[in-house]
Amino acid sequence: MNPTDPEPRPRGSYAxxxxxxxxxxxxxxxxxxxxxxxxxxxxxxxxxxxVTHAALTHYFSSLDELLVAVxxxxxxxxxxxxDGPESNTTPAEAMRVSAHENRAxxxxxxxxxxxxASALEDDNSAAHEWAxxxxxxxxxxxxxxxxxxxxxxxxxxxxEARLVAALVIAASDGLQTQWLLDPSVDHEAxxxxxxxxxxxxxxx
Amino acid sequence: MNPTDPEPRPRGSYAxxxxxxxxxxxxxxxxxxxxxxxxxxxxxxxxxxxVTHAALTHYFSSLDELLVAVxxxxxxxxxxxxDGPESNTTPAEAMRVSAHENRAxxxxxxxxxxxxASALEDDNSAAHEWAxxxxxxxxxxxxxxxxxxxxxxxxxxxxEARLVAALVIAASDGLQTQWLLDPSVDHEAxxxxxxxxxxxxxxx
Numbered sequence: 119m120n121p122t123d124p125e126p127r128p129r130g131s132y133a134x135x136x137x138x139x140x141x142x143x144x145x146x147x148x149x150x151x152x153x154x155x156x157x158x159x160x161x162x163x164x165x166x167x168x169v170t171h172a173a174l175t176h177y178f179s180s181l182d183e184l185l186v187a188v189x190x191x192x193x194x195x196x197x198x199x200x201d202g203p204e205s206n207t208t209p210a211e212a213m214r215v216s217a218h219e220n221r222a223x224x225x226x227x228x229x230x231x232x233x234x235a236s237a238l239e240d241d242n243s244a245a246h247e248w249a250x251x252x253x254x255x256x257x258x259x260x261x262x263x264x265x266x267x268x269x270x271x272x273x274x275x276x277x278e279a280r281l282v283a284a285l286v287i288a289a290s291d292g293l294q295t296q297w298l299l300d301p302s303v304d305h306e307a308x309x310x311x312x313x314x315x316x317x318x319x320x321x322x
Numbered sequence: 323m324n325p326t327d328p329e330p331r332p333r334g335s336y337a338x339x340x341x342x343x344x345x346x347x348x349x350x351x352x353x354x355x356x357x358x359x360x361x362x363x364x365x366x367x368x369x370x371x372x373v374t375h376a377a378l379t380h381y382f383s384s385l386d387e388l389l390v391a392v393x394x395x396x397x398x399x400x401x402x403x404x405d406g407p408e409s410n411t412t413p414a415e416a417m418r419v420s421a422h423e424n425r426a427x428x429x430x431x432x433x434x435x436x437x438x439a440s441a442l443e444d445d446n447s448a449a450h451e452w453a454x455x456x457x458x459x460x461x462x463x464x465x466x467x468x469x470x471x472x473x474x475x476x477x478x479x480x481x482e483a484r485l486v487a488a489l490v491i492a493a494s495d496g497l498q499t500q501w502l503l504d505p506s507v508d509h510e511a512x513x514x515x516x517x518x519x520x521x522x523x524x525x526x
């Protein structure tokens with residue numbers, strides 16, 4: 119773009135704002151990857167990111183809002199795994215792959231736990247909105263996947279798809295917590311076992 | 323005791339200290355049952371409990387230490403359910419009963435989530451020590467239970483007892499989180515389904 123173009127000011131400001139927000143977010147992501155998700159304040163993060171408290175709160179009105187943005191920015195893939203919701207990967211295997219990838223990003227798993235805890239502590243937080251929406255979407259996706267795999271005989275048909283979806287998500291989250299506290303807990307083997315328990319006549 | 327008894331001072335002080343700690347803990351338990359587990363400071367809690375900050379920190383050196391004590395004080399039963407670790411109740415059913423009882427105590431489930439999140443955020447916290455010990459003990463107890471029920475044919479024998487224990491605890495915790503965010507998630511039905519998946523030739 120030619121700098122003399124009569125670009126309307128509001129639009130330019132908006133574009134600059136988006137770029138600035140992204141810049142701050144990127145730096146916040148790095149700060150969190152280094153320091154972990156240990157509870158802190160927006161003021162302390164502003165100082166670590168190298169912006170004023172006013173600048174940070176201009177883009178992120180609460181700590182939770184910033185943490186949600188950092189989490190989403192840090193995630194490499196969607197929650198349903200890299201294979202997309204239409205794949206025939208079993209639900210436990212999809213969660214296993216997704217969890218495996220998340221563990222490769224420093225601090226991401228801890229940040230996830232922090233956000234879920236914030237969600238449970240405060241019904242009015244940005245984290246509550248994020249977590250409620252995320253679990254709902256994930257259950258819907260996995261339910262559809264389970265129903266498809268039940269129809270093709272990969273998964274057994276004597277279980278309710280919606281309960282299977284909730285169970286698999288719960289198992290993956292809960293095993294991840296136990297693994298974070300004690301790395302001898304075999305998150306992946308336990309999910310693989312759940313997959314075998316759910317297998318139908320054409321399953322593995 | 324006769325007040326003129328030459329009771330050695332340290333012992334009397336110790337007994338008084340224990341009673342005072344219990345009194346503060348009991349009041350803190352009531353405060354948390356009313357206000358929920360929303361993140362706060364020891365200073366704010368001292369004011370709500372009606373003691374000085376110095377008095378509170380004399381008995382509880384950190385917020386986490388107080389929260390762990392409040393949680394343990396609030397629990398009605400052991401984690402393995404009211405039937406004791408020797409019973410033949412299946413592991414998922416035992417977790418279901420225990421979770422059901424915990425939900426009857428206002429704020430207890432939220433407090434549990436807060437403590438687990440603190441444990442993940444800070445390896446040096448009282449919550450980390452508490453959570454690590456709790457999960458270890460619970461896995462050991464449930465592993466022994468699963469092995470016993472496998473031997474008697476109530477549970478299937480083609481699964482590793484230690485993985486089953488970790489999976490059942492994870493499922494119960496994770497389902498509770500989803501239920502807290504969305505009460506339409508049927509925690510109990512999902513655990514009952516897991517029990518059916520784990521049933522052996524003599525199981526339900």
